[in-house]
Amino acid sequence: MKKISVREFVEFVLKKGSLDSTSSTSTHSALEGSRIHREIQKEMTAQYGKNYASEVVLKRAFHQEDFTLQIEGRADGIVHSETEIFIDEIKTSETVFSEIEESKLALYWGQVKVYGYFYCLEENLSEITLQLTYFQTTSEEITRTQQTFGLAELTSFFQECFSEYEKWLKFRVDWESERNQSIQSLAFPFGEWRSGQRNLSKAVFQVLREEKKLYAEAPTGTGKTISTLFPAIKWFAESESAIERLFYLTAKTITRTVAENTFSLLREKGLEMKSITLTAKEKICFMEEVKCTPEACPFANGYYERRNGAVWELLTENNELKREVVEKIARKHSVCPFELSLDTSLWVDAIICDYNYLFDPRVALERFFSGETTESIFLIDESHNLIDRARSMYSATLSKNAIRKVRKLFVDEKHLSKPLGKIERVFDSFHERMTSDFYSQSLPAESMIHPIYEFIEKGREYLGEKKEFEHQEEFLQVFFDCLRYQRIGEFYDEHFVTTVEKVNDDLLISELCLNPSEILQSILEKGKGSILFSATFTPLFYYKKLLGGRKSDYTLLLPSPFEKERQQVMIDRMISTTYRNRENSMKDLVEHLYLFVHAKKGNYLFFFPSYQYMDKTFLLFKERYPEVKSFIQDVAMTEQAREQFLAKFQENPSETTVAFCVLGGVFSEGIDLKGDRLIGTAIISIGLPQINEKLSLLKEYFDKENKQGFLYAYQIPGMNKVIQASGRVIRTMKDKGVVLLIDERFARRDVQELFPQHWFPHEVVGTPERLREVLEEFWRGE
Template identity: 45%
Template sequence: MKRMATTRIGVRELVEFVLRSGDLNQRQGSQNTALNGARIHRRLQKQRGDDYEKEVYLKQSVTMSGREYTIDGRADGISHTTDEDYTIEEIKTSDLDFAEVSENTLQLYWGQAQVYGYILAQQKNLAAVTLQLTYFQTTTEVVTTKTKVMQQAELTAFFQQLIAEYEEWLVLRDQWRAQRNTTVKQIDFPFPAYRQGQRELAVAVYKSILLQKRLFVEAPTGTGKTISTLFPAIKALGEDKIQRVFYLTAKQSTRQVAEDALALLSQQGMQLKSITLTAKDKITFAEEVDLAPENNPYMLGYYDRVKPALRDLLMHENQLTRTVIEEYARKHTIDPFEFSLDASLFADVIICDYNYLFDPIVYLQRFFSEPDRDNFFLVDEVHNLVSRSRDMYSASVSSQTFQAVLQQAKTESSAGTSALEKLTSKVKRALTKISKPLRDDDITEMTGQAPLDSVNQALADWVAKIHDWLAEYQDNPLVDTLLDAYFASLTYLKIADLYDETYQSLVSYDHKLRQTTVKQLCLDPSAFLDRALGLGAGAILFSATLSPLSYYQQVLGNNKDSLTFRLASPFPSQNQALLVTPYIQTTYRQREQNLDRIIASIGVMVNAKVGNYLVFLPSYSYLETVQAAFAAAYPQLKTISQATQMDEIQRAEFLAQFTAQPTGTLVGFCVLGGIFSEGIDLKGERLIGVAIVGVGLPGLSTERDLVRDYFDAQQGTGFQYAYQLPGMNHVLQAAGRLIRGSHDVGVILLLDQRFASSRYTQLFPAHWQHFQRCYSVAQLTNQIDQFWQMVAVKNKALD
């Protein structure tokens, strides 16, 4: 199913919503077809005569459910020899032979052509229109052409039938939206009073929606960012200023916070439909995993059952969480992931991961195939989007991936294995050839600005032939191993289509493993992010740590019209001692000789008051060194540390040790930028001190050096953008684990002399301006003692 628009309905969306039937995952094509579709369209269109016009925009106004809608789209081509003789061409591409295309798929193809035919007949007052379906099989390049002549009366009857069924769902949606608007107007802010700055933030968000702007917001911990952005956005929904809010997050924990905020508003009687989209690998039923689509009961007949399932779901539920989606999917025997996507068409608020908007491979085409001013984006913890977006627009393939296929092929004698070996050996040879200079010169990496055309061509040829192989030998034991290489290659080719001056090619060779890896590295994805954010009316991009705002404005879209808003911390600065130690150096060369001072400084903090503490270090190896030295110096204190791989249960067990009423001191050692340096909430006595060792600079790497060189060439900010600012964000996030509530108190130690330099103090947020420099362990001891004495006096006065 495709997007149901508010005032505009695309031709394809209309046809597919009404006419699609049968099984989910019918083999109608492949990702490879999508990659080549536009190219093939252009190729075929160039072959047409002088009377042929390509990509013709057609639209027709219709009234449904008492409102006017525009049905529109682009016909692939229109030709005419006389004023009454018109032919509309619909071009389709697929890997399948035309004879293998399902009846329902053909119905969808012809359906689009018929709608275009209807619109053209209305505009030109034509008695009849010739419809031509041109089908291009990508693997053989065989073109099949089918034509039919339809009278205006036939086209009109077909179009009206589509509109009649579509209107039934519009009536339902309009009823739900009317109920939404009425109840949203009646709700109030769900807390007795606004926190400091909270009302100002809500007003700024609402104004940004009215102005259709992008707003970058730095709102420190405690300002209630989630409810302060969601509440005004929902109020805008109730006024029909927008129709759909996407709440985009990087982590499951923040998605849960958004769900909780909506549940809180629902307690006031708000009738609003929200949905949380869960990753396919998490929500797919366990019994589906090993089933082929043709044997999967949740896919077989999916489109025949999905509309009754949607009606059942939407008539009885408002908050469509993962649990609710799974319940109704089981009830109606339909795939839960695809069901959630179809249900999202009717949602007012959609909570989902960043990749559903920004990732060029998995973005939601049903919503984001074209701009829609009814959409508005709330992007939470947006500091994470800097590295995430660079990863989304980069791609790599390794010879090891193809070698795994070849190694398994040697042990198999199944049909098709020999042919597969030959095909895969060719692409592996192309990768081996590209790394020859590395082997000859005994070096490990080389970079270049140009795309690796020879690799791209080899992968494109391999993908096209492997698709046919998979269709013919789907029971071959090699299929599972092969699919890893297949999808990695498809992703690589998609990114190759985006390659421009913001990219670098990186070829690396592991001499020990004899393994070649090629990577297309996106150094600056800001233009892609700008394009994605432009698919809605505007966006609020917010985080507790967004300093300097100008940096995030540039790397997250570089839109000159974006606005900024910064809130002060709602918590008194005296609740937190922020101490910088210029007497400690933690650069790689200085770490060993400064270890004693580091241990002594941490010891001063944790021995000043019984309680729970966290110490953040730049790497696992350094963590082990510091923890071992600390445990030797203070054997009476309990220490725990973050492990390299921790599942959800292990993480929960680690955090559970930070109790609200500790009877002894606990010191946890964690990696800066890791799983415990953001997104955890240890309130009150669960955490009273944080030490951060080093300024958080990411490790030196060729990739980061390429980013540095790129921004140096652009504007002379290479080191800051590649190393300093990402590192400082890790520091701010880790420090933000302390002081989670208005009554929390504690100590933050910044253990590195670089923190005392203006290069870093200028990056300190406003609520850090009370920091103090301590030039010795003795002075540090005195400052911490004074802080806790002040806290004790204050608490006594309150008692």
Template identity: 40%
Template structure:
């Protein structure tokens, strides 16, 4: 027997029998959790001899292929008339509107389980039951059918026949991949300094099902050093896919370029890049309903053809490729890219597809996670991103607006909104901002009542302006309830009372526990960045544990390539007006001393503008400045002006799009200056973080302010030297850079600095 293809009963039946349109007229964000709870509630009612979650498996030989169909049927019931296969489905529809002919894909799934069980038990016939449970009322409606073994055999053979061409394609692609990986060599003549060490650590981490935290300074080639060994580790067939996760579009492009280089070097695999829905949607508005979008209408009737076509003809399924095939087959490009994640080998996308509870891929079930490795690029960004993902906020006036707008239309919705408004008003009192130790149970109950009432309303209307506002409030309430389930001593509950409104925020002080929980089901996770510094802080904040691997590599560049300068001028807020002229002169001096292009970084747009205006008195210098809210096209235009041999000065913001992930090699960039130490302004939230870590026995001020700020400085400075042949100047402007704390945080190659006064 040749190739073996494994597929679950559910996946098989959905591939063959699912049809119709994408219709996201209204879909709750908790359907998966709700469905699980409903399944468990029904299964609790089973009798003593009944069985639940029964594992079933069938090996089906089809020529050179062995198809292994597996799954767990919800229930195996013992009755006087024989065994009954029970398939449980939750629904928000009214039960009286559901007939026995509805949802053929559900019947197909139940019949699939029935066939496997009847075959292994030698039964001549078997009963199959579909149990529908109404989500809100929890009422049940059951349909029971009796099938002969002969009928089930015909059905199952037909199903396999329909699936066979796709199975053969998957088997062919897998065979080509498996033949190519052992022959794959590192795509460069030699490893850079530190590169082999990183590649070996990534390979070992995946082989041993561990986690790795790696600081790999700029120039090592960390994208290739992680992708190459992760692909080599696919050789043993113990795991199936790689997620390459990043926060920036530019680093996604770097991953695509690395895969292209590996393909030219002989590897044969498939990758897909996931692009955010609002960016890749073909329509002006992302309304995923058949009457509004021809790419949603009939999507499931055409998606199989689109999948086969693109997998046969493409290896790297980038955004452009996704769009081309989506137009050709008239399918939604975003859903198309998500469906491809089930069958490709490498997925490139944003952190949120794994970490954000609102948009993470629900299709990535536990069995698949075990066979998936995570490569998390620029991992220093994940700390703040995770804080945002695992925090949630609601405001009193938002619910008051709903109360006003719907009072004459929907009484249950109005009452629920009014109750939430009242609960939030009770938290207000006199302080502008404060924390509360507990949230009343009534607020949680009233938010649940509100979401239930909103669901009923939104099922029928999601298009009017009134409904759009309701939808926004609904999702904020749902997210709040979801995050509320995570709240523990890693959180603070913040009440803000200003501008005649009251807000309640569930603020995640320390995301490490949630991150640890998220990555645990995956085979392996590799967190890497050029600036995981200080290392202990980032390992701690990203959920690292004692048994995890760590790797800190020195820079492959030499100190002689960098002229480091510290100018001890105060950039504190109170001194900025007085020192603006001095700083502008220092920056001008840098430009005049070293011909070429320079990038200057500032802690805020306001401060950048202050120095930019002062700098304009130097008429012999061409300048360009970063704008707030730049589109991708405008960002590209900004960078395109930094040409080889140019004489341009760019003004940009620390922590912004130009301070990391930007690669201006050679003479495209000759000098960098960082004005300020990157400290975030003092705030109520930052002070809470500081106090939290002090209580944990750590330096709270460093955790809240110094380390995140200095990371921005290191990232910005890292734009300067991008290859072995680059040389340039890095100027740090702030007197605090000369204190022992900050000197310790400087990279080794910056420590041979000159002080200019």
């Protein structure tokens, strides 16, 4: 049986008009909207007593030849007495009621008309009164309008809507039958399972069956994409709970491409499955400037008049909906490609997208995740990235300079400048109590809440009145910063801290998320099972804890599939790379790096903990060994510059090539230099982040939580960067290479406890001669 909410049903069939970011951006959150609903419902209860019921579930199942559709929802309120019967639908917005577009009003009335139809059938009524209660948030004015409909009229309305929706549902049901038949006969595409793949696939299947979470470390070469996707796809056909879609979530474009290629491979083997890749609005927009208003964009103007035709063609003529396919159909139908991809995603089997579409409160797909649960499963690739990403997603910052600038620009708009002035005074009050350039407190900045809310309310009213105005860009930046600050404040609890810091001549106030685990846990539990996997999940207990795992969730640690003889891990304990010893040890470091690359002609990467350290070492290396072809990573590189950088790593090199890079940068993760395009990596230092105030807060937080502050704030994140960089060397079964860890601290026991299993056994070298001997022995015969 298929299920759909009343709101989704009505919006899909009846929604008309244009895309307009200025009218669709709500200044009050879902929590604020819920509060307003409760207040109105409370007043109705006081007025009607036992004759009034709120949040009344109304649902109806419709049986067709090939499927059953259940449409369900909650009426905000129903009054049922001997003298009157009516259904009340509550809506909230900043727009004045008289200025609401007819197309939006039609949606409001369409929703309550469906409730009225269901209630008439349920209570055997021949007619019913429907009421729309509209709360205008800036003035707090309530407008109530009523209409009375006969059952015959409601029946006709509903049947017309259902008839339009029916063809879409029949298409979906027929497609799912075809899809599941193809899945049942689908075989593993490579014939033989590589080491670790079968164990990972079995674990994925088991976890999805139990609707839990799996945290799996699958070292490079395991083939983790196919090992997670294949069993997840198989689960579609075998699950009794009717899985509707699969989300493959990634942090980087390259891993999205790997997922796309894996789907393509499975289609070649007979899979019938529709997948779509969501591309960021800024990248896929057809216009020079991203401005989603009907006045500025022809693809936004009248979008909903043409949307369903574009979605239908995209769905019925394609199974692999990559960016170029979406763009082609969007141009043909003159619709926004970004919104088209989102609307089409409701009908596909798999969605490949960035983390933020699930986790980020600013852009999360409410069409999927607004309820408590969803019939979806989540595959989260390179999940070690998600901790820092989540901390960023659930943190917010305001700038005093930006606030002051907008206040001065809009000084004549007193309703705007007045609350901005109040926000400035909050900055000043914090500034007065600061004894250094950094201040923190565990409590939120309570005095900031009301003026921010006031500015947002007045700002939204202003935006509703003016489509274009001078200094619009500066205003919108501050407006959205305040909106974000307000929304993040709704999550604020003991896992957050408020910081105030002086940066040059500016003052910044931030709500800083220290531990996102509970937020991530609540989001992941919206699905019917989650698989979080990475090549670097050591130690597993850390990642399971911070990525929302429960005790009952599973972990899996797989061995490396590569032969140990094909990779040599060495620790050079002769050199100290601590900050105070770098200058004194740099000459020895350069000598050891030369010994490293001199042992065999080929391509090498050197990773440094900072640009300054890298730059100084590079200059000295070039001076002492000019015959070695070497180049260095720039601070800011375009995508084209990165590609040119990697293109220097040629197959079958005729000379030794060395690239100096920054640890944790763009070249220490996600690049794939197979074969002899890379045969060695040297990692200088254990990767500890530079000590700063915010990391100190993180250390303090975890010291209180589990007495492991230094481990959680510094050691594990640092070693993750080291492990990621080392993973660039061996990418396939035929690769052979060396990893040199340069720092005396790598030989310490507490550091080696954070090594991945496949680094054991390793060689600890204590003299240059021994370094040369180990390298010569490893490369002998090559």
